[in-house]
Amino acid sequence: MIRLNLLPHRETTRKKKREQYFASVFLAALVGVGLSILAVSWFQAAIHSQNAINSMLDSEILTLDKQIKDIKGLESQISALQARQRTVEDVQSDRNQSVHLLSELSRQLPSGVLLVKVTQTDQQVLINGMAQSNEQVSEILRNLAGASAWFTKPELVESVATVLSLPNKEQRPMFNFSVRVLLVRGSEAASAPARVMAPAPVASSATPVIGREP
Numbered sequence: 001m002i003r004l005n006l007l008p009h010r011e012t013t014r015k016k017k018r019e020q021y022f023a024s025v026f027l028a029a030l031v032g033v034g035l036s037i038l039a040v041s042w043f044q045a046a047i048h049s050q051n052a053i054n055s056m057l058d059s060e061i062l063t064l065d066k067q068i069k070d071i072k073g074l075e076s077q078i079s080a081l082q083a084r085q086r087t088v089e090d091v092q093s094d095r096n097q098s099v100h101l102l103s104e105l106s107r108q109l110p111s112g113v114l115l116v117k118v119t120q121t122d123q124q125v126l127i128n129g130m131a132q133s134n135e136q137v138s139e140i141l142r143n144l145a146g147a148s149a150w151f152t153k154p155e156l157v158e159s160v161a162t163v164l165s166l167p168n169k170e171q172r173p174m175f176n177f178s179v180r181v182l183l184v185r186g187s188e189a190a191s192a193p194a195r196v197m198a199p200a201p202v203a204s205s206a207t208p209v210i211g212r213e214p
Contacts, residue, residue, distance in 0.1 A: 097183060097185075098120075100150050101118070101120065101125065101150070101183060102118075104148050104150045104151060105118065105127070107148070108140070108143035108144055108147055108148050108151070109129075109140060109143075110131075110136050110139050110140065110143075112131070112132050112136065113129055113130070113131045113132075113136055113140065114129055114130040114131075114174075115127070115128075115129045116128045116129050116130060117129075120183065123182050123183050123184075123185070124180065124181075124182060124183070125151075125180070125181050125182070125183050126157070126178065126179075126180050127140075127178070127179045127180075127181065128176075128177070128178050129176075129177055130162075130164065130174045130175065130176055130177070131159075131174065131175045131177055132172075132173075132174060132175070133175065134159060134175060136175075137156065137159050137175060137177045137179075140154075140177070140179060141154045141156060141179065144179070144181050149184065150183060150184050151181045151182065151183065151184065152181070152182045152184055153181065153182045154179055154180070154181040155179065155180045155181070156177070156178075156179055157177075157178035157179060157180050158176075158177065158178050159175050159176070159177045159178075160175065160176045160177075161173065161174075161175055162174050162175070162176050
């Protein structure tokens with residue numbers, strides 16, 4: 001017996017396919033939404049964790065900044081104490097500077113040189129005197145430059161020829177000279193290497209006139 005299906009089977013098939021399609025789309029949308037929610041949650045957790053780390057780092061940085069300021073303050077105090085210590089040491093070592101100054105001048109000035117005046121301003125010493133020749137003036141400069149640990153950087157200010165009148169009416173040619181030299185501090189002179197040059201002859205017995213500017 002022959003059976004004929006007169007129902008609209010094509011329309012039914014299309015309807016089922018549409019339902020399957022919409023069901024697949026809905027399922028995909030649900031999966032996408034779920035994945036999006038999971039991704040957003042993961043990113044939020046990561047951001048929260050990073051923010052916590054950043055807050056901890058900021059706190060540590062503030063602590064370190066405070067410690068650095070404390071260290072700088074201690075360094076400033078140490079520097080100030082060291083400067084005061086150096087000042088005290090310089091004062092203690094400079095107490096006998098005048099003695100060393102006169103002693104060294106008596107050792108380094110050649111025989112026959114008349115010391116007229118010595119003026120000290122801080123560490124700078126101006127020596128005025130009379131020499132019998134320019135060679136003696138040059139010898140003074142050499143002695144002050146190389147034979148003494150208490151003098152440094154001698155400089156000839158002037159050397160002028162003159163005539164010295166003696167009590168017996170004798171006239172002797174002389175040279176008025178001025179030499180500027182730096183006096184080394186006691187602490188520096190004590191640590192300076194020993195000079196190998198022989199000391200100059202002792203100066204004449206004429207009494208020098210010493211002056212010191214304030």
